[in-house]
Amino acid sequence: MIFYNQVYQYVSKEDKNRIRIIEIDDPIAYYVELHGDTSMPKKSDIKTLEAEIEAGVLLAILDPYMVGYEDKDLTPKQIEKRDEDWHVVSNTWEKHKLQLLEKKLREQSFGTIAEAFNLSNLKVKRIFTRFWQRGLNKNALLPDYIYSGGKGKERDLSNVKVGRPRTYALSDDTKQxxxxxxxxxxxxxxxxxxxxxxxxxxxxxxxxxxxxxxxxxxxxxxxxxxxxxxxxxxxxxxxxxxxxxxxxxxxxxxxxxxxxxxxxxxxKHRPILSNSTLETDGPGTRFQVDATIADIYLVSSFDRSLIIGRPIVYGVIDVYSRMFTGLYVGLEGPSWAGAMMALDNMVTDKVSFCGECGIEIDESQWPAKHLPEIIIADRGEFEGYTVGSLINNFNIKIENTSAYRGDLKGIIERQFGTINGKIKRKTPGAIQKEYRERGDRDYRLDASLNLGEFTKIVIHLVLQHNQKIIEKYPLEKGMIASGLVATPINIWEWGIANKKGRLQTITDKNIFRLNLLPKGKARITRAGIKFKGLFYGSEKAINEQWYAKLKNKSIDIVYDPRVMDQIYIPHTDGRSFDVCYLLDTSAQYKGDTLEEIEFYQQLLQEVKAEELNKQRENIINTDAAIEEIVKKAIKEKKAVPTNTTKVEKIRDIKVNRAVEKQLNREDEKFDLVDKPEIPVAKVVEFPMKTEEPPKKSGSRLMNKLKKKRAEEFGKDE
Structure with a gap:
């Protein structure tokens, strides 16, 4: 409900308007805003105000002017000014209320009141504004002295404390x-x-x-x-x-x-009411995949004085047993290329893998070389079309977690944290703290390990993890009864023996790799199979005359971006393929990665674009020169008078050409004898003699030319 003399505040407006209800005449309520020296009454439907209160747009607040004053606490000056203004209000408010509330009649009423009390209209408006704004009572007309008081001036103080006495002691402030x-x-x-x-x-x-x-x-x-x-x-x-x-x-x-x-x-704050291990049904049900940038700087394998940055570590871990089942340490990623290498390692025999790195183990130390039923990854590498072949050809399900939800892959995340912590404590070149202070040694300069040596360290840490006791592992009754010690390898072996699991083995790694490689679209052209600007040839394409019959057709291919010497055309069964080899027209890119090829192609396009600008400039300048020559020739032609008819001009073309050719031959002929330089002689002036007419040329052709020219200028030979 809307109450008389209640103060409300709008909270959705920028100016935070406060209003006071000064009259209610159902269904209309009159109010004034509590700011401004001359705030005049406005009206609104009561239902509108109630709706705003219901919506939380308008809130009832305490009366900001509801303070109890006693006359004994006021100065004579305050009482005098209050009583003067109250005399005006008390004798006119009830009498002129209807006129003062209505905008059309208000000015006339103010004029009448001002004339009756010998005041200005503005003074009367300010008196009523204060009365309406501050509570519709006599003390509402008290003058404002709370913000005055001689700022910056000294005051004569007595022994009595100036200002309003404290109602409560400071020690009781918390009880107010x-x-x-x-x-x-x-x-x-x-x-x-x-x-x-x-x-x-x-x-x-x-x-x-x-x-x-x-x-x-x-x-x-x-x-x-x-x-x-x-x-x-x-x-x-x-x-x-x-x-x-x-x-x-x-x-x-x-x-x-x-x-x-x-x-x-x-x-970080959600309740943890479940355990991911309980969501599995033995080894191979779920594998978690993730990547991290190791907290260490490495050096080049060819020159230890060259720092190559931080390596990427991809890990695959079995949720049920907590055992690492795949590993990749390199410089690829985080990307599909790195994830592809981790998945390839997942199905690789770990004895041979460790042997290639110079570490001798037996199969019991790392028995994982299988495909799972489900792979849990984050959005990115496993969200594209590349994983479609894994899903379709090997019946593997891919579960992508939400962005920034590393907790949904908590097992692999935790193990990465453990590995990075060990690396930071044991190896040179490791990141010791996020920000170095002034004068601290740059830990990157301590880098000493190359990629192969760092890979060995990570393998040793993985082998150690596989035999480490897992605290707080939710052991099953059968595990407890068999006296199982909760290490990843023990849980893996027990799960294989007692649980059904979902492990799959790979008999042909090339088929698996075929389905791991990224896919692309190539186009058949007369110059070969075109992909990424490169041209490839295939024995099958030649035998089946693809270049003639299937020109401009698009085909699906797979490729390894780390070396583009070959691409592969997979068959629909997902297990066989045709190989396409790089043709001589693209042989300059042999042995290059896709990144290098794209860099060279981009560089070539930039050079072409730069040269094209120069060519455009040359074309513009050439066109301008041609236009100038043509313009000059036309101008000179117009300046030459002619009496020859159009028919005569056309008829004499052959003759004119022959004459012009003869003249050109005089200028173009070769003279192979070097002529000695003749010194410049001193010019001696002699009396002028009458020039003899030139001898006639014996050439009939020259005579004809002279005659022709004489006719053009109106002269006889």
Whole structure:
């Protein structure tokens, strides 16, 4: 309900408007805003205001001006000014109420009141504004002295304490406060939602400050700066009260999700009520796959003075037994190339794998060389189309976890943490702390291990892990009865013997690798099978005349991006394939990786683009030169007068050509005899003589040319 003389505050508006209900005439309510020197009444439907209250847009707050004053505590000046203004209000408010509430009649009423009391209209408006804003009572007209007092000036003090006496001792401050009504609780909920549950992650104490600023303070301006005056302690809720009700309303999941993220809650704060081991039915039911960047810097295998950075470690682990079933240590990734190597190692005999690295073991130390039923990975390498062949041809299910949810692969994540911790303590070049302080030695300069040596270390750590007792492993009754010691190898062997599991073996690794390699689309052209700008040839393509019959057709291929000398055309059975070899037209890329090839091709395109700009500039300049020559020729042609008809011009083309050819031959002929340089002679002037006419040429062709020219200029030979 809407109550007379109740103060409300809008919380959804930027200016945080506060209003006071000054009259109710159902279904209309009149109100004034509690800011401004001349705030005039406005009206609104009561139902509209009630709907805003129901929606939490409008909140009831304590009256900011509800302070009990006694005349004995006031100065004579305050009483005098209050009584003068009250004389105006008390004699006119009830009489002129209807006119003052209505906008159209208000100005006329103000004029009448101003004339009756010999005041200005503005003065009357300010008196009524103060009356309406501050509680519709006599003390509402008290002057504001709370913000005055000679700032910067010294005051003559007596032995009596200046200012308002304390109601309570300081030691009892925590006992102050107000009754927490439903309206106050709404205010608490509002500031918690608006300020506390935000990405800025402000503290609860700061949220309490916002509560006081919005609902329990006066806003005023001092030296053009907006400031807030918090109400007396007896009229505001204490921090302890706010904290108490915050804990009552606390929703940890919502708070963490809104202040940080839902992923943060799921990763670090969600209840852990299940065990991933219980979701498996023996070895091979679920394998977890993950990658990490090792906390160590390595050196080159060819030159130990060259630091090559940090290696990538891919691991595959059996959820049921906690045993590592696959491993890759290298420089590929995190990418499908690295994941592909880990999966390939997963089905590799570990005795031969360790032997290649110079470590002798027997099969009982690392018996894993199988495919699982389900592979659990994170989004990325295992979310693309590449894994489709594993799913379709080997009946392996891929489960991708949510982004940033490493806890869903907690087993492999934990083991990576253990391995990295051991590496940091034992090896040179390991990352000792995230940020080095000034003067600290750069640990990267201590790097001494190459990739092969680091791989041996990781293998030893994996072998150690496979025989380590697992604390808090949920042993089954059968395990306990058989006296099983909970090590990964023991659990693996016990699971194979007593549980059904889902392990699969691979008889032909090439078929498995065929299904691991990334896929692509190649196009058949007359120049060969084109893929990534390279051209390949195939015996099958030649025999079946693909280049003529299937020109421009697209085909599916698989390739190894680490060496592009060959690509493979898989058959529909997923177990056989045709090999395509690099043709001579692309032989310059033999032995290169896809990254190198793409780099060279991009470089070539950049060079072409740069040269193309030069060519365009050359074309523009050439066109301009041609246009200038043509323009000059046309201009000179127009300047030459002619009496020849069009028919004569066409008829004489052959003759003109022959004459022009003869003249050109004179200029173009070769003279192989070097002529001595003739020194420049001194010019001596002689009296002018009458020039003899030139001798006639004996050449009939030359005579004809001269005659032709004479006709053109109107002269006779």
């Amino acid at each position: 406060g107000i009754n927490i009504t439903d309206e106050v609780k709404k205010q608490f909920k509002h500031v918690i939602k608006k300020y506390y549950r935000k990405k800025e992650q402000i503290t609860l104490a700061e949220t309490y400050d916002y509560l006081l600023r919005e609902f329990y303070s006066h806003q005023y301006t001092e030296n053009s700066v907006v400031k807030y005056k918090v109400w007396d302690a007896s009229r505001i809720p204490t921090y302890n009260q706010f904290y108490y009700w915050f804990k009552k309303y606390e929703n940890p999941q919502l708070d963490i999700s809104l202040r940080k993220s839902t992923k943060e809650f799921d990763l």
